[in-house]
Amino acid sequence: METRSYDVIIVGGSGAGVSAAASAARAGARVAILSKEPVGCGNTRIAYGGFAAVGLVPEDSPEELFQDMVTGGEGVGVPALTRDLAENALQGPCVVESLGHVFRRNSEGEAKRPALGRAGGHRFYRGLSSPAQGVSIGGVLHNAALGSGVDILEETLAFRLLGQDRVQGLMAFSLRDGRVIALSAGAVVLACGGAGWLYYPHTDCVRASTGDGFALALEAGAELLGMEFMQFLPFSVTHPPSYTGVFLGEPSSTGPQGRLINGKGETVMTNMDTRTRAQVARALALEMAAGNTTVHGGLVLDLSPNLETPEGRQAWESVKNTGLLEQARLIYGERAYRFEEPWDVAPTAHFSAGGVRVDQGSCTTLPGLYAAGEVAGGVHGADRLGGIALTEIFLFGWKAGKAAASGALGHGPPGIDARASQDQARMVESLFGRNGRHRPITLVRRLQKLMWEKVGVTRTDGGLRQALQEMDDIQKESGDLQVRPGRVFNTEVAEALELDLMLATARAMARAALERQESRGGHIRLDYLERDDKHWLKNIIVKKEGNMLQVRSEAVSPKEGRS
């Protein structure tokens, strides 16, 4: 088995991962990036590309952004993390420009109005943007990583952290040639994004978003926080199947006269442009739970009344200019693009608001393990504002890289536990050519369907318990896999390893969702429809003890994070 040694290993090769790698390398660490997809091809690239920053309009301040985030997060963010982001928000865009990106400027060349947008939930103009959206950011990441002098291991899956009490490295599988590699490191940074793909096809995330980081952290003994909070965007494509889940737009892009209509023809919501993602997604979710859907399983978004008023026509013009209507045009057609024809829409899994518990230094609860970006939890609470994830991942990615470098360099290179790593390598070897009954992809698809139906936009006690039971069944069946032999690009071995990680993450999400007996943000319980501040201004923590998941709740400390 191949072994390698680094100061810092970054798991994830998109926005958070590359910024962490670049900063760790600048701090003098020997760094490797492990990325399941080619570097730069993660969710950062396919994002709409807005970055919220503070201080670009005079009336704004960090305190105002903090307040907007607390409101949007419905009071259950970790205040210290929220405040850290609010106070340093401008650093996120500065990091990505230092890696080679360029944001839109006004005619004076300044990052000020009118070059700024205002995404949902923000009271001020904070949104930096780019003409080619996230694609232009993805396009600098690969070269930025190369230019930082870090080793890049692409199409390589981290499937297990190594070390007792302190993380000392990890085990990885190379899709390219079927190798198992043991990597030792003074510090490991998880920067591998969220779990949107657990809901395929009802997601606008990339295929790599299987929630690996949550599972790696959990299995190693770190705490997860807020795993019940999956953000579903309200508007995505319902058909054809090729494009189910593809992002169609934001509440803020529906214009002043947009109407949401259920399958019975009743108007369910108006004035969506002033509402949060969670409020609008909730309206859709409740109609879907009641069975009031179209034949495609969604609702009808009728934007045509906008065409009858000057401000509505103006709204269409400005939404069109942001490029947000391209998907509608290419999938639903020219008339849909012009707001003349209504859209069939359903919610889509977009962002894991919860994740690995971290402190302000990006440290998880496990020594040697750091986390940044979507994989980290607590910054956003129950739901996040528009256009702030990219700010978060570049800001905290950069900070985590620095922190990990200093942690690793002070600690010296660890050895690798030969027995543990060889056990893991043998486990992988045993997958090649296994001749059981279930193809990994079949079980993966079953899990995804289960997550959408029972741990999706609406949840119930009974449904969540059934989901946990069925996850156990899938786990059992995963002991009887049918996997092709062959070392080169064996996607079935990768899927078998991913399935284990997906199951661990799915369980943590279902257990946290079962625990929170109220509805808040992206978490909607049909059996507890109201938000209950008396009992649930709390964070739910999931941790593995032995072979059991322990779930507990901790009160949010409102004092924490005050400057």
Place this chain on the structure above:
Amino acid sequence: MNASIKVWRYDPENGGRGALVSYEVPYQEGDTVLQALLNVYELADSVAFRFGCRFKKCGLCAMEINGRPRLACRTPLKDGMTVRPLRALPAIRDLVVDRDPAFATLLPFQPWPAPGEPPESLPRLIEPVEHQRLMACNECLGCLSTCPTYHYDDPSCGGPFHFVKLAQMHFHPLDRLDRPAQARALSIERCGGCLKCRCLLGIPIVKMAITPLLEGTRRP
């Protein structure tokens, strides 16, 4: 309803030169070639291909469809289509090609900004319209398969992808390296008058990348 699709199968561990294999897949109106490949994978056979976002942004599903490089996620499925890997890059397995040589060619030319600490605030700068357009490149590498001269094992010869990446730097408002000279080191002179390269996303490669680099057009 069903549709048939012929997929190039190649397995370096099983010898042979590869062959087209025909599959019948369920067909619904609006299906893409990517959806057909996912159906093949789930219902029939472990064919290897890359994909990521299903909507033309990640750039991973570029392949040759009926002889032309296209994104599988943006190509409507038609009965009897043939899919093969991008011919410009070395094959790994089935529809998967090795992307590394395309990036390795650029390595000596530092297609990145000088490493440093991030600034404290966003500097005043004007982004040329060429830069805005060129940054829409999703690195799918499909353009390399439209170039008549590019070959991955000749590092002295770049292809359209490389000239787009160098032109991105050329038009970057803070870049100071001589990108036209680098393009000449990648034999851009051979491009004069060819005009065969095409971007799958419609970036005008000749107008915005090759011509400015060939002519050494001054930066704005």
